[in-house]
Amino acid sequence: MLNRRSLRIKGMQAIFAYHTAREAEYNICKQEAQEQFIPDLNSMEVQDKDELAKKRELTAKGFEILIHKGTDQLPEDISSDIMKVIKEAQQSYLNRLASNRDYLKKRMLSGITSIYDDYIKFLYIIVEIEQLIEVEKRKKNNTHNNFVKNVVINKLKNNEALEEERIRKKVAWDTDLIKAWYKEYIKPQEFFVEYDNLAKATLEDDQELVQTIYKSIIFKHDNVNDYFETLDIGWSENKPILKSMVLKTIKSIETEASEPLLMELSKNWDEDLLFLKELYDLAIDREAEYEAMIDQKSNNWEIDRVALTDKVILEMAIAEMTHFTSIPVKVTINEYIELSKLYSTPKSKQFVNGLLDVLSEDLQKEGQIKKSGRGLLDNK
Known part of the structure; x- marks a missing residue:
C-alpha cells in the first residue's frame, strides 16, 4: 500500500522538477529578451552593433535584477525600450512558471493514481x-x-x-x-x-x-x-x-472457498491526497520564507551552495512541521533524514538532521509549530 513516505518521495521529485524547470525557463526568457536587440540582417538601415551589444548586456542585467530583486532595484536611468523588453520577459517567465507548476502537480497526482x-x-x-x-x-x-x-x-x-x-x-x-x-x-x-x-x-x-x-x-x-x-x-x-x-x-486466497481481496491504494486516500497537494503548494509558495530560515541557521553556509535536493527536502520538512498539526515533529525529521540518505549526497544526512533539529526547536519556541492529537505524541 501507498504510505506517507512514498507520498513525500513523489512530492520531492515533483518539487525538484519544478526548481529545475524554473532555472531553464529563467535562462530561456533572459535569452529571448536579449534577442530583441540582435542586429536585423534584413534591415535597410545602418545599425549600431556596439550599441545593440550593450543593450543586450543591460537587458540581461535588468532581467536578473527584476526577477531576483524587484522593480525598485532597477537602475533609474534604464531606457524605456529595455524596460519594455524585460517587463515582457518577466511576464513570460511568470506564465511559464505557473504552467510548469500546474503540469508537474497534475503529473505527480496522476503518477500516484496510476x-x-x-x-x-x-x-x-x-x-x-x-x-x-x-x-x-x-x-x-x-x-x-x-x-x-x-x-x-x-x-x-x-x-x-x-x-x-x-x-x-x-x-x-x-x-x-x-x-x-x-x-x-x-x-x-x-x-x-x-x-x-x-x-x-x-x-x-x-x-x-x-x-x-x-x-x-x-x-x-x-x-x-x-x-x-x-x-x-x-x-x-x-x-x-x-x-x-x-x-x-x-x-488472501487461503482456501478454495476464498475470493481474492483487492487492495486499496491507501486506507485514507482523500486525506493522503490532500496532504500531498498541500505539501507541494506550501513548499513552492513559501519558498522564500523557508529559504530565509535555512540561510539563517546554516552556519554561514550560503543558501545557493546548498544542494538543490537538500534545499527541497528542508523546505518540505519545514512546511510539514509548521502546517500539519497531526504529524509529530520527530516523525517529520526522521522521514526527511531518510529521504536525504536515499536521494542526496553522502553528507546530507548530518546536514539535514542538524539543521532540522535547530529549526524545530526555534519554531516551537516562536509558536510556529503547533501540534494536536497524534501530533503531540513525540514532541515532549
Whole structure:
C-alpha cells in the first residue's frame, strides 16, 4: 500500500522538477529578451552593433535584477525600450512558471493514481501466462496441467470485481511480450518444472508457485524490470508498493472457498491526497520564507551552495512541521533524514538532521509549530 513516505518521495521529485524547470525557463526568457536587440540582417538601415551589444548586456542585467530583486532595484536611468523588453520577459517567465507548476502537480497526482491501475494490470500477468500454457498443453494433447488447474490463478481469472476493474481500466498486455517472458524466464526455471511435474498440486503448491513467479521473475528479473523502467520513470519507487499489493491479494486466497481481496491504494486516500497537494503548494509558495530560515541557521553556509535536493527536502520538512498539526515533529525529521540518505549526497544526512533539529526547536519556541492529537505524541 501507498504510505506517507512514498507520498513525500513523489512530492520531492515533483518539487525538484519544478526548481529545475524554473532555472531553464529563467535562462530561456533572459535569452529571448536579449534577442530583441540582435542586429536585423534584413534591415535597410545602418545599425549600431556596439550599441545593440550593450543593450543586450543591460537587458540581461535588468532581467536578473527584476526577477531576483524587484522593480525598485532597477537602475533609474534604464531606457524605456529595455524596460519594455524585460517587463515582457518577466511576464513570460511568470506564465511559464505557473504552467510548469500546474503540469508537474497534475503529473505527480496522476503518477500516484496510476499505481492502482498497474496493480490491476499486474494481477493479470499470471492469468495471461496461464492462458499461454493452456494453449501449449492443448496442442500437445497433454491433459496433465497443474497450471491451468491452479486455484489461485482461477480465483483471479473468475473474480467479478477484478474483472470489472480490468474492463474499466482497459487492462491489456502485449501477448508476444508475455509469451517471451514465459519462454525465456519462467518455463526453464527449476521451480516451474517441479510444479508442472507434481502428480497433484495442492493449494499450498499453487500459492507458492504464483508467489515465486512474482517474486523471482516479475519483480526481480533484470530484463523484466528494465522493461518497466523504460515505461515508468518512478518504477524504483512504485515497485515495492505494487509488489506488496499483488502479493497480499495472492495470499488472501487461503482456501478454495476464498475470493481474492483487492487492495486499496491507501486506507485514507482523500486525506493522503490532500496532504500531498498541500505539501507541494506550501513548499513552492513559501519558498522564500523557508529559504530565509535555512540561510539563517546554516552556519554561514550560503543558501545557493546548498544542494538543490537538500534545499527541497528542508523546505518540505519545514512546511510539514509548521502546517500539519497531526504529524509529530520527530516523525517529520526522521522521514526527511531518510529521504536525504536515499536521494542526496553522502553528507546530507548530518546536514539535514542538524539543521532540522535547530529549526524545530526555534519554531516551537516562536509558536510556529503547533501540534494536536497524534501530533503531540513525540514532541515532549
